[in-house]
Each structure stands twice: as C-alpha cells, then as structure tokens.
Amino acid sequence: MDKFRMFFQHFQSSSESVMNGICLLLAVVTVKLYSSFDFNCPCLAHYNALYGLGLLLAPPLTLFLCGLLANRQSVVMVEEWRRPAGHRRKDPGIIRYMCSSVLQRALAAPLVWILLALLDGKCFVCAFSNSVDPEKFLDFANMTPSQVQLFLAKVPCKEDELVRNSPARKAVSRYLRCLSQAIGWSVTLLLIIAAFLARCLRPCFDQTVFLQRRYWSNYVDLEQKLFDETCCEHARDFAHRCVLHFFASMQSELQARGLRWDNAGKSPEPPAVPEPPEVLDSGSGKAHLRAISSREQVDRLLSTWYSSKPPLDLAASPGLCGGGLSHRAPTFALGTRLSQHTDV
Amino acid sequence: TMDKFRMIFQFLQSNQESFMNGICGIMALASAQMYSAFDFNCPCLPGYNAAYSAGILLAPPLVLFLLGLVMNNNVSMLAEEWKRPPGRRAKDPAVLRYMFCSMAQRALIAPVVWVAVTLLDGKCFLCAFCTAVPVTALGNGSLAPGLPAPELARLLARVPCPEIYDGDWLLAREVAVRYLRCISQALGWSFVLLTTLLAFVVRSVRPCFTQAAFLKSKYWSHYIDIERKLFDETCTEHAKAFAKVCIQQFFEAMNHDLELGHTHGTLATAPASAAAPIPPDGAEEEREKLRGITDQGTMNRLLTSWHKCKPPLQLGREEPPLMGNGWAGGGPRPPRKEVATYFSKV
Numbered sequence: 001m002d003k004f005r006m007f008f009q010h011f012q013s014s015s016e017s018v019m020n021g022i023c024l025l026l027a028v029v030t031v032k033l034y035s036s037f038d039f040n041c042p043c044l045a046h047y048n049a050l051y052g053l054g055l056l057l058a059p060p061l062t063l064f065l066c067g068l069l070a071n072r073q074s075v076v077m078v079e080e081w082r083r084p085a086g087h088r089r090k091d092p093g094i095i096r097y098m099c100s101s102v103l104q105r106a107l108a109a110p111l112v113w114i115l116l117a118l119l120d121g122k123c124f125v126c127a128f129s130n131s132v133d134p135e136k137f138l139d140f141a142n143m144t145p146s147q148v149q150l151f152l153a154k155v156p157c158k159e160d161e162l163v164r165n166s167p168a169r170k171a172v173s174r175y176l177r178c179l180s181q182a183i184g185w186s187v188t189l190l191l192i193i194a195a196f197l198a199r200c201l202r203p204c205f206d207q208t209v210f211l212q213r214r215y216w217s218n219y220v221d222l223e224q225k226l227f228d229e230t231c232c233e234h235a236r237d238f239a240h241r242c243v244l245h246f247f248a249s250m251q252s253e254l255q256a257r258g259l260r261w262d263n264a265g266k267s268p269e270p271p272a273v274p275e276p277p278e279v280l281d282s283g284s285g286k287a288h289l290r291a292i293s294s295r296e297q298v299d300r301l302l303s304t305w306y307s308s309k310p311p312l313d314l315a316a317s318p319g320l321c322g323g324g325l326s327h328r329a330p331t332f333a334l335g336t337r338l339s340q341h342t343d344v
Numbered sequence: 345t346m347d348k349f350r351m352i353f354q355f356l357q358s359n360q361e362s363f364m365n366g367i368c369g370i371m372a373l374a375s376a377q378m379y380s381a382f383d384f385n386c387p388c389l390p391g392y393n394a395a396y397s398a399g400i401l402l403a404p405p406l407v408l409f410l411l412g413l414v415m416n417n418n419v420s421m422l423a424e425e426w427k428r429p430p431g432r433r434a435k436d437p438a439v440l441r442y443m444f445c446s447m448a449q450r451a452l453i454a455p456v457v458w459v460a461v462t463l464l465d466g467k468c469f470l471c472a473f474c475t476a477v478p479v480t481a482l483g484n485g486s487l488a489p490g491l492p493a494p495e496l497a498r499l500l501a502r503v504p505c506p507e508i509y510d511g512d513w514l515l516a517r518e519v520a521v522r523y524l525r526c527i528s529q530a531l532g533w534s535f536v537l538l539t540t541l542l543a544f545v546v547r548s549v550r551p552c553f554t555q556a557a558f559l560k561s562k563y564w565s566h567y568i569d570i571e572r573k574l575f576d577e578t579c580t581e582h583a584k585a586f587a588k589v590c591i592q593q594f595f596e597a598m599n600h601d602l603e604l605g606h607t608h609g610t611l612a613t614a615p616a617s618a619a620a621p622i623p624p625d626g627a628e629e630e631r632e633k634l635r636g637i638t639d640q641g642t643m644n645r646l647l648t649s650w651h652k653c654k655p656p657l658q659l660g661r662e663e664p665p666l667m668g669n670g671w672a673g674g675g676p677r678p679p680r681k682e683v684a685t686y687f688s689k690v
Contacts, residue, residue, distance in 0.1 A: 037464070038464075038465070040466070040522060040526055040529060041522070041526070042525075042526035043522055044522075044523065047523075050530075051526050051529075051530065054530060054533065055529075058534070058537055061537060062533070062536050062540050065543075065544045068544060068548075069540070069543055069544055074547075074548065075547060075551060078548050078551045079551040079555060082551055082552045082555070157518075157522065159518065160518065160519075231566075235563060235566050235567040235570055236570050238567060238657075239571035239574050240574050241659050242571060242655060242657070243575050243578050244578070245655060245659060246650065246655045247578065248635065249655070250635075250636075250637060250642070250645075250646050251637060254636055254637070254642060255636065293658070294656075294658040295656075295657035295658065298560075298564075298657075302559040302560050302563060303556045303560070305559065306555050306556040307556060
C-alpha cells in the first residue's frame with residue numbers, strides 16, 4: 001500500500017509527470033483495445049478498402065480526442081488563451097508551449113494503434129487486397145479479370161470456400177503482410193529517430209526561453225489547481241460557519257422568547273453556551289474565510305479571478321494584495337524578469 | 345485488506361472530482377463486463393428478431409442511465425435545492441443547471457459504453473438486420489426473385505443461428521455475417537468518434553464563453569453539497585448530545601426518586617429537580633453541544649425552518665464590510681495561507 005501511495009505521489013508531484021502517467025495509461029488501454037477487437041474484413045469488392053482504411057484511421061482519431069480530453073492541461077491552456085489580460089500579461093510563447101506539449105502527449109495513443117495495426121497486417125491486407133497487381137503472381141494467368149477481382153476480394157478471409165487452401169491466396173496475403181510490416185517498422189524507426197533528434201538538438205536552440213516557458217506553463221497549471229482547492233476549503237469553512245450561525249440564531253431566538261415569557265427573570269437555560277459570535281470567531285476559522293463571507297463577495301472574487309488575474313509579482317504595490325504584503329518580499333519578484341532578486 | 349480499501353477510498357474522496365470520475369470509470373467497466381457476461385440469444389424468427397435486438401440495444405442503456413443518476417448522491421441534493429422555498433436565500437438557476445449537467449454527463453458514460461460495445465461486437469445488429477441483407481448482390485441473385493417474400497424472410501432470419509440455417513444454396517452464411525458485422529463495426533466506431541468529438545467540443549469551447557459564470561456555479565454547487573453534509577453532521581452531533589443528556593437526566597431522576605423513597609416511580613420531567621443533583625463531569629460538555637436546543641418542539645421547528653427558510657449567504661453583520669480590510673477595488677486575490685503565517689511572524 002505504501003508503494004502504491006508513493007507511486008501515486010510521484011506521479012502527482014508535477015503536472016508534467018501527471019500528464020505522462022495519463023499518456024502511458026492511454027497507450028496501455030490502446031494495446032488492450034486492439035487485442036480485444038475482433039477484426040472482421042467484409043471480403044467484398046468495394047467494402048474492403050473502406051473498412052480497412054476506416055479501421056486504420058478512425059480509432060486513432062478517437063484516441064487522439066480522448067487524449068486531449070483526459071489531459072487537464074488542454075482546458076487550462078484554452079482558459080489561459082481566452083482570459084482577459086487584466087493585471088497579468090499574456091505570453092503567447094507559453095500558450096504555444098502548452099499546446100505543443102498537450103498535442104505531443106495526445107499523439108502517443110493513436111500512434112500506438114497505427115503501429116500495432118501495421119505490424120499486425122490485417123488492416124493492410126483487407127484494405128489493399130483488391131489493389132494488388134495480379135501479374136506479379138503466376139496463379140492468376142488463366143482467370144478472367146472479374147474472377148481475379150472476386151478472388152482478390154476474398155483473400156483476407158481464410159475460411160471462405162472460394163479461397164480456402166489456395167496457394168495463390170497465401171501468396172497474396174504474405175506479400176501484403178510483408179509490405180505492411182515493412183511500412184510499420186519504417187514508420188517506427190522514423191518516429192524514434194525524429195524524437196531522438198528533437199530531444200538532442202533542442203538544447204542547441206533557445207534553451208533559456210524553453211526553460212522559462214516550461215516553468216510558467218507548469219505554474220499556470222498548479223495555480224489553477226491550487227485555486228480550486230482553496231475555493232473548496234473556503235466553501236467548507238463558509239458552510240460550517242453558516243450552519244453554526246443557524247443553530248446559534250435559533251438559540252438566541254429561544255433566549256429572546258424565554259426572557260419574554262419567564263416571569264421569574266431567570267432564563268431557563270444556564271448561560272453555559274457563550275454568545276454565538278465569539279464561539280465562531282476562533283482564530284483559524286477566520287483566517288480560513290479570509291474576510292470573504294457573503295455571496296456577493298464570493299461572486300465578485302470569482303469574477304475578478306477570471307477577468308483580471310493578479311500580476312505575477314508577490315512584492316506588488318500595496319492595495320492590490322492586502323495590507324501587509326508590500327514591505328515583505330522574502331521571495332523573488334516573480335515578474336518576467338527572472339534575474340532580479342529583491343532583498344528583504 | 346480493510347486498510348487498503350480505506351486508503352483507496354480516502355484517495356478517491358480527497359478530491360470530489362476524482363471521486364465522481366472514479367465512479368464513472370467503475371460504471372463503464374461494469375457495463376462492458378455486463379455485456380460480455382450476457383448471453384445473447386437471437387430468436388431467429390422473422391418478426392421477433394428486430395424487437396429483441398432493439399430491446400437489447402436500448403433497454404440496458406436506459407437502465408444504466410437511471411442507475412447512474414440514482415447512485416449519484418447529488419440527485420437528491422438537486423431536487424432539494426430545486427423545490428425549496430426561497431426563504432432568505434435566493435435560488436440561482438445557473439447553479440441548478442450546472443448540477444444537472446454535470447450529473448447527466450457522468451450518468452451518460454455507462455450507456456454510451458454499452459451501445460458502443462454492442463455495435464462493435466455485432467451480434468445485435470446481425471440479429472436485427474439479417475432479413476435486410478441484399479441477397480442479389482451477395483449470394484445467388486438469380487434464385488432470389490423466385491421465392492415468396494415470407495419464405496425469404498424466414499430463411500434469412502435464421503442467419504444468426506448457425507445450427508438451424510438452411511439457406512446455403514441461396515446465400516452463404518459467412519458472407520452475410522461478415523457483411524452485417526462490418527457495417528455494425530463501422531457504425532460503432534462512428535458512434536464512438538461522434539460522442540468523443542462532441543465531448544471534446546463541449547469541453548474545449550466552454551472556456552471561450554461562460555468561464556466566469558462557470559466558476560461561480562461550480563463554487564456554489566460544491567458549497568451546497570458541503571453545507572448539506574455539515575448540517576447533517578451537526579444534527580447528528582446534536583442528536584447524540586440530546587440523547588446522552590436525556591439518558592443522564594433519566595438516571596438522575598431515577599436516582600433522585602429512589603433516594604426520596606418514591607415507590608410509584610414517577611420519573612417525571614427533570615427541570616424542577618434539575619438544580620438539586622450535581623451533574624457528573626461530562627454533562628457540561630454535552631449540554632454545550634446542545635446549543636440551547638433542548639426539546640422536541642424546538643428541534644422540529646429548527647428542521648422545518650432549515651428547509652423552508654434557509655439562512656442568507658451572509659455571515660454576520662459584525663464582520664468587516666466589503667470594502668474595508670485592504671480589499672480596495674475588489675482585490676483580485678485572497679492572501680494565501682502561507683501569507684497568513686507571515687502576518688503572525690511580525
């Protein structure tokens with residue numbers, strides 16, 4: 001269990017590793033999906049190509065869209081792209097970086113499917129059996145063209161009575177499979193070489209800009225997550241205090257009635273329960289709510305978060321981020337000027 | 345093993361979103377598993393094939409959708425929020441719409457998986473459309489016109505059942521099966537592609553439009569959920585304290601009666617004699633938990649008022665007003681927790 005937990009914690013440590021984890025999961029799901037799918041070539045003249053190519057292209061498209069859907073960062077990217085500038089400039093380079101990283105990860109599962117399909121060969125055989133040149137094979141010499149076409153259409157179906165145990169069928173099938181596997185391996189090799197070159201040569205270009213963009217795209221993702229968590233915390237505290245207020249108001253209503261009814265002048269309930277406001281305003285409770293305690297305030301906070309994000313500068317001018325922050329800057333001034341440090 | 349389960353549940357519940365996604369995933373897997381465990385049994389009779397297949401294709405998804413809604417705790421929360429009288433708290437239709445949409449989206453996943461798996465497998469489609477196969481194109485077309493239509497239908501209806509099929513002279517069974525399965529799989533993949541595309545468009549295009557309103561609706565729907573849970577917890581706490589105090593008073597009264605030598609055991613209402621016995625040590629704490637609500641009538645009134653007249657979303661006038669406390673101009677960001685500790689260090 002500990003290993004399990006550590007595994008999850010490692011993957012959740014940074015948004016990049018979360019995305020890598022999801023990408024890996026989707027690739028494994030793709031392999032399972034391909035192996036459990038029951039390929040069923042129709043072995044009819046015009047349907048073969050449609051079915052074969054359709055099966056080679058439609059599932060990868062679906063998997064690509066799934067990859068985009070499963071990746072939280074695609075939503076974060078669109079939000080960052082469409083938000084009003086507010087106090088915080090928008091950097092198109094960061095959006096481009098996020099877009100490219102999302103696309104790269106979303107492409108992994110479709111590529112796995114396509115490579116599996118090519119290396120397996122069934123799709124290719126089904127799609128292109130009718131396009132084979134009959135002159136390459138001697139067995140077709142004494143068949144009419146329409147018979148040849150009919151025969152070729154049935155090549156992918158081993159058990160069909162027309163082509164069962166026919167050496168011509170095996171020849172065509174072997175030929176197409178060999179072609180399919182050759183294409184599959186070539187594509188794999190090309191992709192790996194391209195990835196390798198991209199990885200090795202990237203430091204030769206613009207490494208500092210790359211580092212900055214990676215940092216800020218990670219930051220945007222984490223900030224959004226933290227905002228959501230803070231809102232959740234706030235909602236919990238708000239609800240807690242609201243419920244306690246409600247009970248307390250009922251109690252004070254009772255006490256008010258008790259004072260009116262009770263002639264002896266003594267309230268029936270000994271004042272063991274203190275006045276509601278003091279009970280509720282314990283230090284940590286108030287700090288949690290951060291002085292936001294009504295619907296209008298919360299709505300205004302959420303609108304402002306969207307329409308005008310705060311600047312990336314923790315040592316900002318006073319009045320924006322609350323009273324005490326201005327003369328306290330233990331961290332760097334996190335503007336786009338990474339090199340500037342501010343002493344406390 | 346109980347520890348492991350507890351940890352898994354804690355992990356899933358750490359984030360409300362991941363919990364709901366977990367439930368979705370489980371229902372999708374359950375749906376696929378149900379399909380593979382189901383023993384499809386085509387009747388192979390002309391009129392019944394289509395009805396059976398349509399039933400298998402449409403009834404389980406409906407059941408799964410309703411099950412998905414039922415298993416979602418938020419349904420009762422939505423209904424409650426919808427039907428409550430406004431009281432001192434206005435109702436926001438945007439929040440209700442958000443809650444409904446998010447529940448419906450999650451409940452739709454299992455039915456979509458069922459339909460997709462059914463189409464990709466092909467047995468259902470084969471059963472439904474075997475009588476509509478183009479015999480002239482696929483089989484011995486010259487023999488087909490000679491057959492009367494009911495006879496042809498009877499023959500073709502047996503295609504899904506290999507052991508009773510007797511039409512090989514007209515149309516090879518494998519050819520028909522391959523043809524129909526190919527179409528079924530094409531339909532299945534198209535269906536999956538369309539649903540994914542729709543989900544993707546909805547998810548990606550939403551931030552372009554109503555992002556601010558979306559943030560609000562998300563916050564308030566989460567708030568309503570938490571408030572309901574906390575109210576239930578507070579009521580449970582109260583009920584426990586009530587019960588404890590009630591029982592203590594009963595024992596005290598019994599004790600008091602015995603001491604006074606009353607034989608007819610009128611363990612009557614304690615208030616008059618409450619002052620006399622000294623309450624044991626834990627009683628004060630329990631009384632505090634009662635928050636002053638100590639009888640059935642008041643509790644009933646409290647519960648009725650919670651439903652009929654929810655308190656406003658405004659915590660106490662004694663809080664500092666909106667514009668004070670450094671929030672000039674609707675300050676954009678609340679100070680974080682870490683900042684709060686900086687305050688205390690000064």
